[in-house]
Amino acid sequence: MSIFDGLRFRKVYSPIHNLDPRIKFVYVISIFVCAILFAQIIPLLLLFILQLPFVLLARVQRQWLRSLRGASFLAGLIFVINVATTYFTSGYTLTASNVEYAASLTLRFVVLIESFSVFFLTTSPDHLGLALEESRVPYEFAFAFTTAVRFVPVLAEEAQTIMDAQKARGLELEKGGLLKRIRNYVPVLIPLIVSAIRRSLELAEAMESRAWGATKQRTNLYALKLHRGDYALLAITVGILATAVYVHFFVSIPTIISLL
Amino acid sequence: MIEAENVHFSYPNKVEALKGVSITIKDGEFVAIMGQNGAGKSTFVKHFNGLLKPTSGTIRSDGVETTKSSVASLARNVGFVFQNPDHQLFSETVEDEIAFALKNFGFEADVIEKRVTWALNLLSLTQYRKTSPFLLSGGERKRVALASVLAWDPKTLILDEPTIGQDHEQKEKLRQFIMQMQTQGKTVVIVTHDVEFVAESNPRVVLMKEGKIVADGIGKEILTNPAILELSSIVLPQIAQVFMKLKSLGFPKNIIDIYEAKEIILKTLESKTGK
Amino acid sequence: MAIIETKDLTYTYPGASKPSILDVSIKIEKGEFVLITGPSGCGKTTLCRCFNGLVPHFYQGELKGEISVASIDTLKHHTYEMAKHVGLVFQNPENQLFALSVEKDVAFGLENVGVPREEIRKKVDWALNLTGIYDLRERSPHEISGGQQQRVAIASVLAMEPEIIVLDEPTSFLDPLSAEKIFEVIYDLNKKQGITVILVEHRLDLTAKYTNHLIVMDQGKVRLEGNPREILSSEETRLIGVGIPKATLLYQMLKKDGLNLNNSTPLSSEELAAQLLEALKSR
Numbered sequence: 001m002s003i004f005d006g007l008r009f010r011k012v013y014s015p016i017h018n019l020d021p022r023i024k025f026v027y028v029i030s031i032f033v034c035a036i037l038f039a040q041i042i043p044l045l046l047l048f049i050l051q052l053p054f055v056l057l058a059r060v061q062r063q064w065l066r067s068l069r070g071a072s073f074l075a076g077l078i079f080v081i082n083v084a085t086t087y088f089t090s091g092y093t094l095t096a097s098n099v100e101y102a103a104s105l106t107l108r109f110v111v112l113i114e115s116f117s118v119f120f121l122t123t124s125p126d127h128l129g130l131a132l133e134e135s136r137v138p139y140e141f142a143f144a145f146t147t148a149v150r151f152v153p154v155l156a157e158e159a160q161t162i163m164d165a166q167k168a169r170g171l172e173l174e175k176g177g178l179l180k181r182i183r184n185y186v187p188v189l190i191p192l193i194v195s196a197i198r199r200s201l202e203l204a205e206a207m208e209s210r211a212w213g214a215t216k217q218r219t220n221l222y223a224l225k226l227h228r229g230d231y232a233l234l235a236i237t238v239g240i241l242a243t244a245v246y247v248h249f250f251v252s253i254p255t256i257i258s259l260l
Numbered sequence: 261m262i263e264a265e266n267v268h269f270s271y272p273n274k275v276e277a278l279k280g281v282s283i284t285i286k287d288g289e290f291v292a293i294m295g296q297n298g299a300g301k302s303t304f305v306k307h308f309n310g311l312l313k314p315t316s317g318t319i320r321s322d323g324v325e326t327t328k329s330s331v332a333s334l335a336r337n338v339g340f341v342f343q344n345p346d347h348q349l350f351s352e353t354v355e356d357e358i359a360f361a362l363k364n365f366g367f368e369a370d371v372i373e374k375r376v377t378w379a380l381n382l383l384s385l386t387q388y389r390k391t392s393p394f395l396l397s398g399g400e401r402k403r404v405a406l407a408s409v410l411a412w413d414p415k416t417l418i419l420d421e422p423t424i425g426q427d428h429e430q431k432e433k434l435r436q437f438i439m440q441m442q443t444q445g446k447t448v449v450i451v452t453h454d455v456e457f458v459a460e461s462n463p464r465v466v467l468m469k470e471g472k473i474v475a476d477g478i479g480k481e482i483l484t485n486p487a488i489l490e491l492s493s494i495v496l497p498q499i500a501q502v503f504m505k506l507k508s509l510g511f512p513k514n515i516i517d518i519y520e521a522k523e524i525i526l527k528t529l530e531s532k533t534g535k
Numbered sequence: 536m537a538i539i540e541t542k543d544l545t546y547t548y549p550g551a552s553k554p555s556i557l558d559v560s561i562k563i564e565k566g567e568f569v570l571i572t573g574p575s576g577c578g579k580t581t582l583c584r585c586f587n588g589l590v591p592h593f594y595q596g597e598l599k600g601e602i603s604v605a606s607i608d609t610l611k612h613h614t615y616e617m618a619k620h621v622g623l624v625f626q627n628p629e630n631q632l633f634a635l636s637v638e639k640d641v642a643f644g645l646e647n648v649g650v651p652r653e654e655i656r657k658k659v660d661w662a663l664n665l666t667g668i669y670d671l672r673e674r675s676p677h678e679i680s681g682g683q684q685q686r687v688a689i690a691s692v693l694a695m696e697p698e699i700i701v702l703d704e705p706t707s708f709l710d711p712l713s714a715e716k717i718f719e720v721i722y723d724l725n726k727k728q729g730i731t732v733i734l735v736e737h738r739l740d741l742t743a744k745y746t747n748h749l750i751v752m753d754q755g756k757v758r759l760e761g762n763p764r765e766i767l768s769s770e771e772t773r774l775i776g777v778g779i780p781k782a783t784l785l786y787q788m789l790k791k792d793g794l795n796l797n798n799s800t801p802l803s804s805e806e807l808a809a810q811l812l813e814a815l816k817s818r
Contacts, residue, residue: 126635147633153677154629158347164311165347167331168340169408170364187360190350194394198346199630205584206631208593210644210691211618217649221642221659297680297710399575425626425707427575427737428778453710456740456781495711498740498781501804506811518781522788529794529815 016058016122020230021131024119027237031115034244035108040253041100043244044107050240051114060121067117071110079106096257125149134224147203155196162191261287262308262338262416262447267317269303277303279471280317287415290438290448292458292479295468296493301451304468305418308449309338322415336365339414343421345405349393354385357393358408365412379407399430406437416447423454435461459483459497459516467492484514536606538699538731539563539586544600546581546590555581557755558600563733565698568725568745570763571735573752574776579735582752583703586733587621588614605698618644622692624702628684628709632676632691638663640676641691648695662694665728666720682713686720693724699731700724706738718742740780743767743802751777764800782807 016024031047038044055064082102087094125146132142163173166187173184247253262285269278277300285291293301306312307319310326319326321334342348351357358379362372380386383403388396393404402422409417419438423431431454438461441448452458458465458479465482467475469492475482482488484500496504499521503511511528515521544559556578563569571579584590588609591598602609605620625631634640638659645655663669666686671679676687685705692700702721706714718734722745725732736742743749749763753775759766766772767783782804790796796814801807 129635143633146635150633150635150676161342161344162347164306165340165342168309168311168335168342169348169361170332170335170412171360172330172332172364187350191347194349195346202625202627202630203633205589205593205623206625206688207633208589208614209587209618209623211615211647211695213613214615214618214647215649219646219649219652219655221639221646221652221655223652296712397576425704427776429574429776431778455711493710493712495715498804499785502782502785502808502811505804505808509812509815518785518788521785522792525785525789525811526792526794 014058014122015229016054016118017124018227018229019122019233020224020226021123021127022135022224023226023230023233023237024123025131027233028115028119030237030241032112034240035111035115037244037248038253039101039104039108041104041107041256042253043247044104044111047111048107048114051111051118054118054122058118058122060118063121064114064117067121068110068114071113075106075110078109079103082106097255100256130220130222130224133220139218151199155192158195159188159192162188162195165191261285261320261322262449263318263320264304264307265318267304267307267314267319269307269312269315277471278314281468281471281473282317283466283473283476285447285449287447288442288445290442290461290463291450291466292461292463293449293451293466293468294453294455294458294492294494296453299468299492300471301468302420305340305420305449305451308334308416308418309340310334311340332364335361335414336412337414338416338418339409339412340418341406341409341420341422343424345401348405348408349401352392353390354380354388354393354396354404354407355390357404358411361408361412367412375411375413379411382410383407398425402426414446416449417441419448419450419452421452422450423452423457431457453494455483455495455497459499462516467494469493480514480516483516537562538565538605539733540601540603541585542601544582544585544598544602546585546598547596548581548594549596551596554755556585559752559755559757560600561750561757561760563731563748565731566725566729567731567748568722569731569733569748569750570739570742570746571733571750571752572737572739572777573758576754577752578755579752580703583623583701583733583735585609586617586699586701587623588612588617589623615647618697619648619695620697620699622695622697622700624685624688624692624700624705626704626707628681628688629676631688632684635675636672637668637674637676637679637687638672640687641672641694643691644695658694658696659690662690665693665724666690680713682709682716685709685713685717689717689720689724693730697730699733701733701735703735704737705734706736706741711738711741714738714741718745721745737778739763739767739778740782740803743780743783744806751775763802767802768800786810 034047035044055061079102082105083099086098129142129146132145133139171184171187264281264283267278267281268276270276281304293305295301303312307314307326308321310329310331313327322337326334349357351360355376358376359372362375380389383406385403385407393401396404422434426434438448462479465477465479466473467482467488474491475488483497486496486504489496497516499518500516503513503515507513512524515524540562542560544556545554546556547554559582573579581590585602586604592614598610604617607617607620609617632640634643641659641662642655645658663672666689668683668686668690671683676684706717718741721732721734724730734742743763746763749761749766750757751759751766751772758775759772767779768787773779780802782801786796786801786807794814797810801810
């Protein structure tokens with residue numbers, strides 16, 4: 001099932017993949033903050049271009065472009081809504097600066113999407129889980145996350161098996177009008193849900209049998225250690241933030257219109 | 261009748277699961293398809309009712325090429341019972357569960373009623389007619405799944421790993437049930453790695469390994485041939501193991517039935533003492 | 536003192552109309568390899584869950600009678616305390632592995648208990664080596680075979696260094712060859728590490744030869760207990776519906792027809808073959 005393929009993390013080894021997920025997350029949040037600080041096209045465009053070296057270093061260009069393509073519909077919507085709102089609220093007039101403003105809001109959205117996309121494309125679920133475990137998030141959440149990721153391929157296979165079993169009894173999923181088609185999925189959903197409940201029970205038994213809840217001070221086989229690359233990224237992040245704050249307060253940014 | 265000609269099959273993004281499988285299964289045969297996990301057994305039988313279509317080669321079910329037919333129409337003649345009954349059960353009552361396929365195939369209401377009663381009876385489930393299938397035990401749920409497939413009386417019955425998790429009595433009942441289906445003229449295909457179960461039933465045995473058929477013949481011959489069995493990582497049935505170790509004494513090799521074993525041993529020992 | 540002792544143990548699941556186990560009184564000595572068998576629904580699974588406290592703590596309901604496991608009264612202690620003494624391996628390989636790598640799964644129990652990292656590493660490596668899966672340690676549980684998954688489950692229980700390991704039909708989903716490998720691993724743990732093993736199984740043809748202590752249950756009660764050679768020859772066992780190994784059945788049939796064989800009931804094809812060879816030579 002191709003949908004789940006996207007969630008199945010491919011084990012690629014690049015310097016970006018090996019960076020500490022916590023530092024990467026701080027970086028992404030900083031980009032988020034910078035994007036919000038600015039409403040002008042030039043700095044937002046700079047922020048966008050700033051992500052490109054990461055994308056190329058991590059060799060995730062194709063998937064990254066795919067996520068941008070997915071975001072383009074929403075981006076277009078944002079642009080159109082902004083233009084339309086300004087048009088109707090300022091007495092049916094549309095100035096060039098209005099359009100530029102709408103464009104910059106759209107660009108802000110795109111910068112946000114692309115930076116989160118780079119984060120998720122370059123961080124394996126194992127790393128994410130580990131980062132969650134080492135953070136101050138209660139262990140139950142980190143556990144729920146990693147267990148969910150662990151069982152996604154299992155559930156996908158099971159869904160396929162259930163569909164096969166019901167097709168073998170004459171169920172035709174594609175037949176009928178919309179309502180009939182929705183009802184056709186009942187014989188697939190119910191076994192899937194029942195199976196998920198049974199599975200949870202068995203997992204809970206196994207967890208209890210391996211001392212779940214013995215102590216609040218859980219230890220960990222793995223540990224996230226910061227390396228040179230992580231410190232470098234941290235330095236870059238601080239640098240970007242500092243520059244952004246400085247520019248925001250002390251530098252006046254020209255609009256594209258004024259430059260033309 | 262099922263005819264497979266040089267069937268190749270690859271899953272999307274994966275290795276070739278079937279590498280040129282050819283076989284003919286005539287009406288009324290009882291075939292056991294055996295082999296290690298991953299040999300391609302389940303993949304192969306899923307072609308019989310069109311759940312999977314070959315990447316190259318052809319499969320014909322009663323003369324109809326499976327690529328030219330829908331799963332629903334192929335399923336009319338080929339009933340497939342999956343390994344885990346919980347992958348099928350979803351109805352409020354056992355009755356509804358058994359009627360499900362009949363409704364899908366467009367049977368008339370009175371025919372459905374008759375068929376449901378017949379299937380319930382056949383598998384000793386009549387007292388559970390109005391019970392929720394989820395409240396039944398594991399063995400009972402397996403019978404409900406079986407009943408729901410038998411209800412439309414397909415010519416061919418495929419059972420995928422029917423003996424997993426079953427105790428001795430349940431396996432014995434299953435064996436007798438298969439014999440009953442055979443006497444009714446049905447074609448029965450089971451996918452299994454339970455050697456003892458197959459030894460007791462003595463069907464035609466087809467051994468698969470890495471996507472190919474490596475042996476095809478009488479159960480008795482194949483299950484007592486250690487070279488072939490080692491090739492497909494199958495264990496010899498226990499009776500055959502005994503006779504393997506007595507090879508040097510001139511005992512015949514191809515014994516898997518316990519009664520035959522007893523007779524041969526007694527006869528051979530008597531003749532050795534000239535009693 | 537016996538490592539497991541129960542007296543008149545009776546348990547009914549909440550909402551059930553009758554008890555799943557009734558008046559079960561057994562004694563298991565340290566270092567034994569015990570085999571429990573019986574038809575579906577006989578209570579063997581419930582009994583397993585009594586050993587580590589899942590019954591009654593996880594399942595609620597009332598557990599009557601007395602039970603002592605590794606000198607601990609399971610009624611008065613949490614399941615997580617029992618986990619250090621009793622490991623439980625379940626039937627379905629897939630549903631007892633939750634981590635994203637094999638070694639993280641094996642470490643799970645130790646992490647829960649708060650063992651320091653270096654010690655976890657040592658114990659995990661030790662358990663991985665004992666079960667022969669050290670080179671699988673960085674793999675994802677979904678990528679490995681059912682037999683390998685069960686070995687991970689055994690390793691993860693073993694890492695906590697319990698005195699007792701209970702295995703509830705661990706090979707149900709495995710082919711006979713993988714099943715044999717699992718039994719060899721378990722047998723090794725029993726013989727070389729001195730771990731008390733309790734194995735619940737239907738496949739007596741593969742397992743009867745490992746044990747001196749066989750318990751046959753039926754409808755919640757212990758019906759027969761003792762040496763498998765005697766128990767598997769008895770008519771009562773046959774009537775209960777237990778799957779007696781073919782070699783044993785053949786031996787009984789031959790004896791009934793007057794063949795003069797050794798009096799020790801064979802439990803495997805090797806033993807029967809040896810007896811037949813002897814019978815032949817003596818003529």
